[in-house]
Amino acid sequence: MKVYPYRRLTGNVSWRVDSAQLKTEGEPWEDVESKYVSTVERVVALGPNDDRPDWTQARLRLSANLPAKAVDGGSPWQDVKVVAVLTERATNTRTAVELSPIATDGRELTGELYLHRCDLLDRATLAVHVVATVGGVRGRVIATTDAEWFVDVIETAPSLARELDVKLVGFESGASRLRRFKDSPWVVDTTGRIPAVRVNTDFDGLEGLMGGEGGNGAEKTVRELLLTQMCSEVWTAVFHSAVGDLEIEEDGTPLFPHGWQGEVLRAMLPDIHPDRDPEDALREIHAARTGTSATGWGELQPRIHFAASKRAGVPRTLSTTIRDLERLTQGDDA
Amino acid sequence: MEAAEDFGPWLARQLRNAGKSQTDLAVELGMTRAAVSAWIVGRSVPRDETIRRIAELLHTDLETIHTRSADAQLGLPVSWYHRPAHDDGGREYGNAAAFAFEADVSVLAREATQNSLDARLDPSRPVRVRYTLHELTGEALARFREAVDWERLLPHYDALTADGGRQDKVSRTIAAGLRDMYQRDRLVLLRVEDYNATGLTGDDYGDGLFAAVVRRQLDSQKKDSGAGGSYGLGKATLWATSRLGLVLINSTLSEPHEGRTERRLIGRLDLPWREVDGREFAGPAWFGRPDPNAKSSDVARSWWADEETVERLHLTRESGEPGTSFLIVGAHDVASLAPVTGDEDSVEDDDSVQRMHARLKDALGRNFWAAMTEGGGHEAHLKASVRTYRNGAILIPEEIVDPADTQPSRTRALRAFLEGDTVDRLTARGQVARATVRLSVPLRGGEVRSGVPHEAVVLVTNAEDDVEGRPNRLVSMRGNRMTVKNSSVPNIPIGTNPFQAVLLVGRAAGPDAPGAEAAEEFLRASEPPEHNKWGQTEELRLAYSPAAHRRIATLTTLANQAVRDLVAVPRAKRRNGGEAKIASRLKVGGTTKKARPSGTAMPELDNVDALIDETGAWSVTVDLRVASNVDTDRPITPVAKFDVRSGPRPAAPWKELVAISGCAVVDGALRLTPGSRKAAFRGVTDVSRHPVRAQLTGLVVELRSGKGEQA
Known part of the structure; x- marks a missing residue:
């Protein structure tokens, strides 16, 4: 629970991205279709696509609604302002814009936020804060909206969930760093913006098996099993990668990371420590990994393995596979 | 003074109604039959003196004979005609068309309004539909009952409900309607009227809109390919909405019938087969003037009523614009009762006119938002409104249905x-x-x-x-x-x-x-x-x-x-099918599942009161809520940190930690008193270890299980 030495604004500050426009050098502003601005997922997808210019600058129109007490005469706040702040962690970009009231009561505000493509590498976060002068101190944040928006410059579909970067490539013929894995069916690389999964097309028959559709019963069964096995390995790898690179507070408390690492941890921790809330579970796992806990890192591996295979759907797929296999062998006997 | 009708046809009908011949009148007046004939064909008009004599003979006043806006009251009075049972002994225990619908005012609003839309007269203007709910009690109710000749109807209702024998759907509904009227002294009238519609034109018996609505079942006279209804089912909802199976009709015609257009009245009662006073009746009955020309002399036909009668029957129309008013007697709304479970009283209350008013308005908006939408010089097809009265006084003023409210x-x-x-x-x-x-x-x-x-x-x-x-x-x-x-x-x-x-x-x-x-x-x-x-x-x-x-x-x-x-954004085309298939299984984020941990619970922070004391330290008073499954043997460590925008938060170590209630402080941690559901403590931070002035910070207070590592 957070407390502040001044009165904060309670009540709902709602806001949204109303529309977006893009600009290419030397061209006029061009409207972005509303379907790329999802109010459901709260994501603006500005990734490249066929009918979109190679844009250099974007403009987002924002609108916000303040609770009545924020602008009441008798409130403890003076000079109430609403600002939208766009942050991008990879490039450490921070852009703020003040919204201005459109109605006389001052409760409805709008503003335009400009952003440059070259400032952004990954998803940027957009949040709205209400700031005011309180007790003579200027610029105090009296409310921050819960609802964050994401501005995604990579994806074309506005979706909160992100797919890992999956590519079918030849390891032997491809990039040199992949050559040493030429006998491996797939590799997982967690160093990038988002984990990358590379499936080896030089592995004879693998591409046809994993990427194919249909096929006979046996082929389908094997494909399904293979895919879940791969997913299980991927989740194990990304979990280890995420838990191995945590920021630690001075009292030893690990912080949930941002981005995919945090998402992966939040999704898998309840299966690893079902009896703890996520913060507690993360502290426990961090302690186990760094050797400050009674539970050793080794003892935790079965749990991690279980969580990964559950997420990949291994138990379900395996049951189906065994059933299918029985049916297949019966077919052979007949 | 403008007369509603030529004298000749009017006189001819009065004679027919009275069962007199032209000769009879001539004899009574002491004149020749030829003179009477000349008036009837319009060759001549009688002198004022003669007109006075005619008025006397027809038992009417000079006003009526001059305006000829209504029929003289001579002859058989307006009354109920019940269709005799079939000769073959067949019995209908209800109207099949009415059973096709729920007795539900929103269904009524849909069907009746659709009929009005289809009957639109001038397609360049909207048809206007108005629903008036009128709740009658006491004196007003008694007057209305008198107007519809209730005493003559009562034996028929009694025959259907008294024996308690045939408790079918219809007689149960009727019994409920009668109970409502007698025990609660209450009757709800629902008038559905339209303007700029054709009205019930045509002959009383032959093909035409009038006969289609009043005399026939499943007869649709709609010929236009744009019409919404075409099976003649919709009108049955009017009768289905009446608990008493009774609907009175007043129509202003767009094409004159018998030389007239205004105040064509008829009532129709839809009941199951019944036996009253030893006579069997097939089902329907009509409220009208006995027709001397009909095969059976007591068959009732529509009549041209005077304004007073129309008013007494609650059928007054606001203008001479063509259209029809349907008065549903004993309107009820089964569907609005359905979701209500509870005692009898609450059920009855939900059949209130206020609720019906709201449901009518909502149903009109939902079903006809498109017909009511106008724009770009295109008139709406329909304008609809709802209003509610109680004993003649406005209960809910007229509300025009705005399609943008519901849609x-x-x-x-x-x-x-x-x-x-x-x-x-x-x-x-x-x-x-x-x-x-x-x-x-x-x-x-x-x-x-x-x-x-x-x-x-x-x-x-x-x-x-x-x-x-x-x-x-x-x-x-x-x-x-x-x-x-x-x-x-x-x-x-x-x-x-x-x-x-x-x-x-x-x-x-x-x-x-x-x-x-x-x-x-x-x-x-x-x-x-x-x-x-x-x-x-x-x-x-x-x-x-x-x-x-x-x-x-x-x-x-x-x-x-x-x-x-x-x-929607089309699925990305850049990836091949295999990659997309694999990637769709490897998604991060987007799901916000909040699983409650299943193990030992922690106490929860109920409230934190914080202030900065004179030394510049944060002083917090914390209330804890302790659930029954909290393990009180385990110590709890409260932790304070300074809020930051991102990254690690600097700790604010306690200088002082004091138990207030429900707990004790042991070695810098809290021990909860077993059995206590609440606990409170106070903590003061150590100013010497604040990285910034407390005044410029926000403080986060959290609980840790076990003894903290915090010094």
Whole structure:
């Protein structure tokens, strides 16, 4: 629970991205279709696509609604302002814009936020804060909206969930760093913006098996099993990668990371420590990994393995596979 | 003074009503039969002195004989005529058409208003429909009962309810209606009136609208291919809504009948077979003037009433504009009672006029938002209003139904279309996108391959929150602007902004749309009596071809495709199928599942009171809520940290930690008192270890299980 030495604004500050426009050098502003601005997922997808210019600058129109007490005469706040702040962690970009009231009561505000493509590498976060002068101190944040928006410059579909970067490539013929894995069916690389999964097309028959559709019963069964096995390995790898690179507070408390690492941890921790809330579970796992806990890192591996295979759907797929296999062998006997 | 009718025909009808011949009158007046005949054919008019004598003989006043706006009261008075039972002994225990509907005011609003829409007189102006709820009690109720000759009806109701023997659906409903009237001294009248409609024209018995509504079942006189109804079922809802099976009608005709247009009255009672005073009756009964010309002398026909009678029957119309008023006696609303479970009292209260008022208004908005939408110089097809009275005094003033109240986004879509204010692609809220889809209308007579091309219109706009029910739906309609189909658009990806879509086909697509007439006719043939879809029908199979309904399926597919194209981002094309398939299994984020931990619970922070004391330290008083499954053996460590925007938060170590209640402080941690559901403590931070002045910070207070590592 957070407390502040001044009165904060309670009540709902709602806001949204109303529309977006893009600009290419030397061209006029061009409207972005509303379907790329999802109010459901709260994501603006500005990734490249066929009918979109190679844009250099974007403009987002924002609108916000303040609770009545924020602008009441008798409130403890003076000079109430609403600002939208766009942050991008990879490039450490921070852009703020003040919204201005459109109605006389001052409760409805709008503003335009400009952003440059070259400032952004990954998803940027957009949040709205209400700031005011309180007790003579200027610029105090009296409310921050819960609802964050994401501005995604990579994806074309506005979706909160992100797919890992999956590519079918030849390891032997491809990039040199992949050559040493030429006998491996797939590799997982967690160093990038988002984990990358590379499936080896030089592995004879693998591409046809994993990427194919249909096929006979046996082929389908094997494909399904293979895919879940791969997913299980991927989740194990990304979990280890995420838990191995945590920021630690001075009292030893690990912080949930941002981005995919945090998402992966939040999704898998309840299966690893079902009896703890996520913060507690993360502290426990961090302690186990760094050797400050009674539970050793080794003892935790079965749990991690279980969580990964559950997420990949291994138990379900395996049951189906065994059933299918029985049916297949019966077919052979007949 | 302008007379309502020529003297000749008026006199002829009065004589007929009175059962007198021209000779009889001539004798009574001491004149020749030829003189009377001359008046009747209009060759001459009687002198004033003679007119006075005629008035006396007809038992009427000079006013009536001069204005001739009503019939003289001589002869058989207005009364009830009950149809005798069939000679073959057949019995009908109810009206099958009425059973096809729930007794529900929103169904009534849909069916009756559709009938008014179809009866629109001047297509350049809206038809005006007004629903008036009128609750009568006490004196007012007694007066109304007298006006409908209740004493003569009562034996028939008694025959149906008294024996307690045949407790079928109809007599149960009637019994409830009678109970409501006698025990609670209450009767609800619901008047449905329309203006700028044709009125009940035509003969009392022959083909025509009057006979179709008053005398016949399942007779639709609708000939226009744009009409919404075509099976003659809808009118049964009027009787189904009356607990007493009683509806009184006053019509102003658009074409004169018997030389008159205003105040044509008749009542119709729809009851099951019954036996009263040893006579068997088939079911229906009519309230009217006995017709001397009918085969059976007591058959009741409509009569031209005077203003006073109309007023006493609550059937007064506000103007001479053509149209019909239906007065539903003992209106009730079964559907509004359905979701209510509880004692008898609350059920009765929910049958209140206020509730019916609200439901009527809502039903009108939901079903006719399109017909009520105007714009771009196009008048609405319909204007509707609802008002409620109690014993003649206004209870809820007249409310004009605004389609944007119940259907804001769909109304916006249609209005934008009418005003030509649509866009090709949606780029901001409040916009309406328009797309065209092709329907190949088959030719009549079964030519399979060829067809008339028609361009239907798809409108899409963002849904407004919460008011319209489920989002992401496509509503389809043709020229009458009645919602035929309301289906969800399939394959909409997660994250798509909520929308509403409208498909306009046939005349609805606009007068310039190619093939509009052909499409209109084709779709009407494919519409079943429920008007709830377009698909295979008998008519479609016979008039077109057995495969003709596939064209509609194609239209639906294309329309859904057009909607998807406007609202959803197509799946990325850059990846090959295999990669997409694998990647779809490897997603991070987007799910917000909050699983409660199953193990030992922690106490929860109930409230934190914080202030900065005179030394500049944070002083917090914390209330804890301790659930019964909290393990009190384990120590709890409260932790304070300074709030930061991101990254590690600096700790604010305690200088002082004091238990207030429900706990004790041992070695810098809290030990909860077993059995206590609440605990409170106070903590003061160590100023010397603050990184910044407390005044400029925010403090986060958390609880840790176990003894903290914090020094």
